[in-house]
Amino acid sequence: MTRLRAGVAVITLGALTGLLTACGGSSEPPAAQGSSTAATASGGQSAPASSAAGRTLRVTITGRTVTPAPSQVRITPGETLTLVVTSDHDDELHAHGFEVEKELKAGVPTTLLLKTDLPGVYEVETHHPPLRLLSVAVQ
Numbered sequence: 375m376t377r378l379r380a381g382v383a384v385i386t387l388g389a390l391t392g393l394l395t396a397c398g399g400s401s402e403p404p405a406a407q408g409s410s411t412a413a414t415a416s417g418g419q420s421a422p423a424s425s426a427a428g429r430t431l432r433v434t435i436t437g438r439t440v441t442p443a444p445s446q447v448r449i450t451p452g453e454t455l456t457l458v459v460t461s462d463h464d465d466e467l468h469a470h471g472f473e474v475e476k477e478l479k480a481g482v483p484t485t486l487l488l489k490t491d492l493p494g495v496y497e498v499e500t501h502h503p504p505l506r507l508l509s510v511a512v513q
Contacts, residue, residue, distance in 0.1 A: 428454035428489075433507050435461040435478075435500065440507050448511045451493060455510060457486040461500070471496030471510075 429449070434441045449455050459467055465478040472488045478500065486498075490512055498507045 428456060430456040430458065431508070432458045433460075435459065435463075435465070435505065435507075437462065438503055438505060440505055444506045444508050446495070446509045446511050448513055449488075451491045451512055452489065454487055454489040457488060457498065457508075459484050459486070459507065463502075466501040467498070467507075468501065469496065469498045469510075 429447075431447060447455060457469075459478060460483045461478045461480060463478075463480050467476045467478050467484060467486065468474070469486055469488055471492070471494060472486075472490060474486055474488065476484050476486060478484050488496075488498075488510060490496075493512050496510045496512070498510065499505060500507065
């Protein structure tokens with residue numbers, strides 16, 4: 375029974391790694407990325423706003439510029455991160471690992487609710503042009 379569970383875990387981890395790699399994601403955050411959490415924010419980075427219902431992070435896309443600059447946001451398993459994205463152009467928004475895709479309409483805020491119990495680092499990006507908005511570290 376223990377061998378079966380270990381084999382399933384290895385297969386699941388391999389499948390997730392393959393999916394992240396195929397979509398340009400990574401299990402490791404880039405070295406230049408910053409880190410922000412609700413409790414602490416260092417290096418002048420802004421932390422997502424916290425509330426009893428979870429945290430909210432607002433992101434604006436102007437051309438190829440993402441504000442705030444892409445960073446890593448840490449959440450705990452089961453915690454909800456509400457992401458509100460406003461773009462100056464129509465696009466597609468994709469949250470890897472959460473398997474959420476939404477259409478972005480120019481000037482209209484789009485809300486994503488991101489929640490999972492699976493630890494890992496997941497990328498949130500647009501497709502046209504391909505831009506990384508942030509990575510979500512579930513720890």
